[in-house]
Amino acid sequence: MNNKIMTAITVVILLGVVIFGVYSQRQDQAEDLELEEYENTAMMLDTVNTLRTYGPGGEEAVAEAFSRLEEIELLLDLYDEDSDLNKINRNAGSEVEDINQELLEVLSLAKEYAEENEGAFDPTIGALTLLWGWGSEEGPAVPAEEEIEEAIQLVDYEKLHLDKEEGTAYLEEEGMILDLGAIAKGYAGDKAIEVLREQGIERAFVNLGGNIVLLGEKPDETPWRVGIQNPRSARGSAMGSVDISQEDLIDNQIAVATSGDYERYFDDNDTRYHHIVDPATGYPADEGAVSTTVVSENPSRTDALSTGLFVLGLDRGLELAESLTGVEAVFITEDKEVYKTSGMDEKFQLMDDDFVIKEWQ
Ligand code: AMP
Ligand code: MG
Numbered sequence: 001m002n003n004k005i006m007t008a009i010t011v012v013i014l015l016g017v018v019i020f021g022v023y024s025q026r027q028d029q030a031e032d033l034e035l036e037e038y039e040n041t042a043m044m045l046d047t048v049n050t051l052r053t054y055g056p057g058g059e060e061a062v063a064e065a066f067s068r069l070e071e072i073e074l075l076l077d078l079y080d081e082d083s084d085l086n087k088i089n090r091n092a093g094s095e096v097e098d099i100n101q102e103l104l105e106v107l108s109l110a111k112e113y114a115e116e117n118e119g120a121f122d123p124t125i126g127a128l129t130l131l132w133g134w135g136s137e138e139g140p141a142v143p144a145e146e147e148i149e150e151a152i153q154l155v156d157y158e159k160l161h162l163d164k165e166e167g168t169a170y171l172e173e174e175g176m177i178l179d180l181g182a183i184a185k186g187y188a189g190d191k192a193i194e195v196l197r198e199q200g201i202e203r204a205f206v207n208l209g210g211n212i213v214l215l216g217e218k219p220d221e222t223p224w225r226v227g228i229q230n231p232r233s234a235r236g237s238a239m240g241s242v243d244i245s246q247e248d249l250i251d252n253q254i255a256v257a258t259s260g261d262y263e264r265y266f267d268d269n270d271t272r273y274h275h276i277v278d279p280a281t282g283y284p285a286d287e288g289a290v291s292t293t294v295v296s297e298n299p300s301r302t303d304a305l306s307t308g309l310f311v312l313g314l315d316r317g318l319e320l321a322e323s324l325t326g327v328e329a330v331f332i333t334e335d336k337e338v339y340k341t342s343g344m345d346e347k348f349q350l351m352d353d354d355f356v357i358k359e360w361q
Helices: 003-033 058-076 084-090 101-116 126-131 145-152 184-198 299-323
Strands: 037-044 047-054 160-163 168-171 203-208 211-215 224-229 238-244 253-260 265-268 271-274 291-296 328-332 337-340 348-350
Touching (some): 047 184, 058 101, 084 168, 101 160, 101 184, 101 299, 184 211, 184 253, 184 299, 211 224, 238 291, 238 328, 291 299, 299 328
Antiparallel strands (some): 047 203, 203 211, 211 253, 224 238, 265 271, 291 328
16 A cells, blocks of 8 residues: 555544544533433421432432431431421520530531621521520510510520530520521522432532532533512512632532521511511611622632621621632622622622612612
């Protein structure tokens, strides 16, 4: 064979390899778009929980994740008399032994986040939330001022002492009560994703009562679009969205959580009393925000921050969010003004022109 023929054959073979390469890549993409989707929803943790997976093995993985969520519900439920959480509460003022290690882990995360939130998120808020009657059979009502003054004295995360090695917990004052409502769903989301990953799932959408965790890229490779509830419209109507693309994922995941005064509230004498309590005043937080959305890698931290930033309010909240690495936030005010951290600029899309984006200074 002369050299010319050899070269011609080589070129044909190489072209074939290149064309086949492109073709099989196309095939991969086409298959990606058709990734098997599995979704299931269950009531737990006092809310609606949806788990959706893309790719094989979804049904089994979701079932595993739901059993993990059941475990966490038992662990963190304030209203379950027999929980370890209530063992600590009932014995406030003295040390409690044999505490479940996972509960100690959640409590130590909660303490860490209380610190980060300058005490605006405080897991020892229970004396106040119970006084307001959240979760009670009679329903919530405005307490007497003196009662609020007394309950405030019982809220202080620095008086929660934990010893993981000994397995003990200690609330310094009698009457102190732990309430993990502002972090439970985030923690649960964290663990749900962990289970899905262990089960080999690479792409998933987890929504635990508005605490969202995204795993991997969306199968059609467009950004994930997480709606932000219009705080003054029917549930399900979004005023904007946070768009998450591949570059926004950290360790292949991201969490988005919103805290809002519309989640739980009652009206009395034309005043709205909602469920997020300011530990400094004992009253529903009222520092300029009616909704706060947080985006960060860690779902527990994101949940704690959404509540903490809500309490800190527009000025202090934005300042804190801007100062934290890997944390972005959107605040909405009663007047439908929208404020956001600088890293939100490319992510946030306004969808309702009743709202206006404002610059924060
Ligand atoms: P979230 O929906 O995450 O903002 O959590 C709200 C829930 O957290 C409430 O229903 C209470 O159980 C609890 N909570 C209210 N105020 C606070 C606070 N300042 N710090 C910690 N937890 C709170
Ligand atoms: Mg929260």
